[in-house]
Amino acid sequence: MLTESPLPIRHPTPSWRRYLAPKILRQVYEGTPVTEDFAEGYPSDEEWHGYINNNDRVLLKVIHYSSPTSAGAECIDPNCTWVEQWVHRAGPREKIYFKPEEVKAAIVTCGGLCPGLNDVIRQIVITLEIYGVKNIVGIPFGYRGFSDKGLAEMPLSRKVVQNIHLSGGSLLGVSRGGPSVSDIVSSMEERGINMLFVLGGNGTHAGANAIHDECRKRKLKVAVVGVPKTIDNDILLMDKTFGFDTAVEEAQRAINSAYIEAHSAYHGIGVVKLMGRSSGFIAMQSSLASGQVDICLIPEVPFNLHGPHGVLRHLKYLIETKGSAVVCVAEGAGQNLVEKTNATDASGNIVLGDIGVRIQQETKKYFKEIGIPADVKYIDPTYMIRACRANASDGILCTVLGQNAVHGAFAGYSGITVGICNTHYVYFPIPEVISHPREVDPNSRMWHRCLTSTGQPDFI
Ligand SMILES: Nc1ncnc2c1ncn2[C@@H]1O[C@H](COP(=O)(O)OP(=O)(O)O)[C@@H](O)[C@H]1O
Numbered sequence: 001m002l003t004e005s006p007l008p009i010r011h012p013t014p015s016w017r018r019y020l021a022p023k024i025l026r027q028v029y030e031g032t033p034v035t036e037d038f039a040e041g042y043p044s045d046e047e048w049h050g051y052i053n054n055n056d057r058v059l060l061k062v063i064h065y066s067s068p069t070s071a072g073a074e075c076i077d078p079n080c081t082w083v084e085q086w087v088h089r090a091g092p093r094e095k096i097y098f099k100p101e102e103v104k105a106a107i108v109t110c111g112g113l114c115p116g117l118n119d120v121i122r123q124i125v126i127t128l129e130i131y132g133v134k135n136i137v138g139i140p141f142g143y144r145g146f147s148d149k150g151l152a153e154m155p156l157s158r159k160v161v162q163n164i165h166l167s168g169g170s171l172l173g174v175s176r177g178g179p180s181v182s183d184i185v186s187s188m189e190e191r192g193i194n195m196l197f198v199l200g201g202n203g204t205h206a207g208a209n210a211i212h213d214e215c216r217k218r219k220l221k222v223a224v225v226g227v228p229k230t231i232d233n234d235i236l237l238m239d240k241t242f243g244f245d246t247a248v249e250e251a252q253r254a255i256n257s258a259y260i261e262a263h264s265a266y267h268g269i270g271v272v273k274l275m276g277r278s279s280g281f282i283a284m285q286s287s288l289a290s291g292q293v294d295i296c297l298i299p300e301v302p303f304n305l306h307g308p309h310g311v312l313r314h315l316k317y318l319i320e321t322k323g324s325a326v327v328c329v330a331e332g333a334g335q336n337l338v339e340k341t342n343a344t345d346a347s348g349n350i351v352l353g354d355i356g357v358r359i360q361q362e363t364k365k366y367f368k369e370i371g372i373p374a375d376v377k378y379i380d381p382t383y384m385i386r387a388c389r390a391n392a393s394d395g396i397l398c399t400v401l402g403q404n405a406v407h408g409a410f411a412g413y414s415g416i417t418v419g420i421c422n423t424h425y426v427y428f429p430i431p432e433v434i435s436h437p438r439e440v441d442p443n444s445r446m447w448h449r450c451l452t453s454t455g456q457p458d459f460i
Pocket residue numbers: 110111112142143144175176177178181200201202203204205206207208210229346347349
């Protein structure tokens with residue numbers, strides 16, 4: 001069960017407790033000009049009810065299952081007893097724990113690209129400025145920017161970030177690998193950074209948590225706050241992560257192209273490989289959304305290519321009955337069917353074998369062997385999807401996550417990450433969300449909806 005995060009830097013320093021908070025936070029939420037003074041003194045809580053109370057809680061589970069046999073039931077005991085699991089509600093607090101003029105805030109983006117990175121950077125900078133922070137920097141090219149002497153900090157301001165959300169990528173650049181946690185924290189000490197915003201996936205968050213621990217060990221009053229960036233949507237407990245919606249939307253274009261190619265060719269077969277190292281969310285949602293996919297293959301569900309129940313036999317059936325077929329495969333699917341690369345990237349992630357290419361080759365070979373002509377086309381839109389700018393729904397998600405990251409740091413939280421849970425914005429303790437990647441449940445209703453939509457059988 002989740003409990004309160006430790007809030008290790010929450011020192012009850014009286015002079016900080018009311019430091020400009022009501023005035024500043026009104027400006028954030030009501031758009032009052034930064035220069036305005038309250039002639040009557042700061043408004044009291046009675047007058048304005050825009051703050052989040054530290055004891056506000058968001059429940060992790062909102063369904064009380066009456067029976068373990070209810071669809072999707074997650075009961076911890078045979079009686080389905082209700083157990084309250086909760087996390088802190090995100091948002092501005094009345095009491096803040098940093099004097100804005102003493103803050104040096106840094107933002108770093110790590111791992112692979114993801115639509116929305118620039119939107120989050122922009123919103124963090126804008127919100128920091130509204131709090132009154134003047135010293136804001138970007139660390140170039142991920143954690144590597146902390147150690148590489150040739151890479152200078154990038155000063156950030158509203159002016160610099162004003163239009164960056166109009167393009168994809170990261171203004172700051174990204175990278176994998178990099179220096180040790182101890183070197184990162186030493187570099188932060190040297191630079192005087194006391195607020196660190198870390199945008200990245202599971203690996204980045206493992207790093208952020210280790211940075212948080214190291215800061216505590218060195219008794220540094222530093223807030224380390226994460227914003228989960230994973231196009232694969234593979235972080236636990238969250239409704240979704242930013243970039244995922246955009247990825248699903250962009251994937252439609254690839255699937256549609258594969259469909260048109262397949263449909264226009266004599267015995268056409270289109271194969272599309274989508275992202276998802278260990279989780280098939282993009283492939284599943286894109287297949288569901290497009291309605292053009294006949295076979296969806298994800299890492300969580302094993303399948304055979306050959307044999308009486310294999311994918312290839314079903315493709316033959318589809319060609320005979322429909323004349324064309326579209327396959328959507330997640331990059332991490334069927335890794336038992338491809339040659340292991342035995343390689344890892346700079347972050348230690350396993351480099352996967354190419355299941356898309358494998359399916360294309362085996363399909364061609366199979367149809368040749370059975371003497372049926374087939375025109376197989378393969379599309380891998382990975383980098384085209386990753387480099388997109390965020391769509392409207394991700395843009396809004398990024399905006400709220402960016403603002404809440406800053407509120408969390410000013411509220412004195414560290415070792416947390418922001419997210420959306422049951423439609424509410426919350427702070428999660430980092431270790432709870434990265435203990436393992438979130439995966440598609442093959443028994444879930446959503447996966448079954450996908451199977452209903454594609455009409456595919458089991459391939460085992
Ligand atoms: N267990 C870990 N502890 C500390 N840093 C890590 C850890 N795993 C990954 N990192 C660092 O986090 C960064 C991003 O990791 P990576 O796996 O490439 O991307 P992502 O964060 O998207 O999963 C890299 O710089 C990597 O060195």
